[in-house]
Amino acid sequence: MTAGSRRAPAPPFATLRPEYPPGSQTLFTGDEIREAVERLASEIRAVYGREELTVVAVLHGGLVFAADLMRRLDMPVRLGVALASSYRGGATEPGELQVQMHPGLDVAGRHVLLVDDILDTGRTLLRLRDSIRAMDPRSVRLATLVDKPSRRVAPLHADFTGFTIPDLFIVGYGLDWNERYRNLPDIVALPPGGGR
Ligand code: IMP
Ligand code: MG
Numbered sequence: 001m002t003a004g005s006r007r008a009p010a011p012p013f014a015t016l017r018p019e020y021p022p023g024s025q026t027l028f029t030g031d032e033i034r035e036a037v038e039r040l041a042s043e044i045r046a047v048y049g050r051e052e053l054t055v056v057a058v059l060h061g062g063l064v065f066a067a068d069l070m071r072r073l074d075m076p077v078r079l080g081v082a083l084a085s086s087y088r089g090g091a092t093e094p095g096e097l098q099v100q101m102h103p104g105l106d107v108a109g110r111h112v113l114l115v116d117d118i119l120d121t122g123r124t125l126l127r128l129r130d131s132i133r134a135m136d137p138r139s140v141r142l143a144t145l146v147d148k149p150s151r152r153v154a155p156l157h158a159d160f161t162g163f164t165i166p167d168l169f170i171v172g173y174g175l176d177w178n179e180r181y182r183n184l185p186d187i188v189a190l191p192p193g194g195g196r
Contacts, residue, residue, distance in 0.1 A: 122154030
């Protein structure tokens, strides 16, 4: 195909002006996130070597992170998804947790890496890890881009963590408030009480 050469190049991130939440503060820039993803990928490569890995992206928030992370892995990678939602609407406190594994997700006897955007109370990843363990995998590990350990209620820690933050509500790079801001290239914190 030759048409690509005639297409206008995509504008670099710097020329796009997505709307940020009013009063938000940048915690991590796109460049800092890229560095963190690179570091996590090298930790993951060191653990698995050339062994096949089944990445299970936790939708929706973990989608952006999983997409970037898996392209920095060089072992054979399979991709699955799980769907988790704790209905919040415009609130920043979680509601009822619902999880759903992708039908046909085949993890028996395989190394599984659950990839999510953020580890908050831990309820989501605990439930998903238990569901996967029940499917008889060879191993299950957790990768989270962001960890908020002060909020934990479930006994859980991630094997691979990008950033550790205090109790802030953050959006961008897959993370939403009321289904907005997932497309921001940076991670920003809402002002205290913001979004409520
Ligand atoms: P859990 O409380 O660890 O079960 O996290 C549940 C989900 O809540 C995460 O996967 C995120 O989708 C969402 N979440 C938790 N903290 C934040 C935040 O600061 N911003 C956006 N979403 C969040
Ligand atoms: Mg999530």
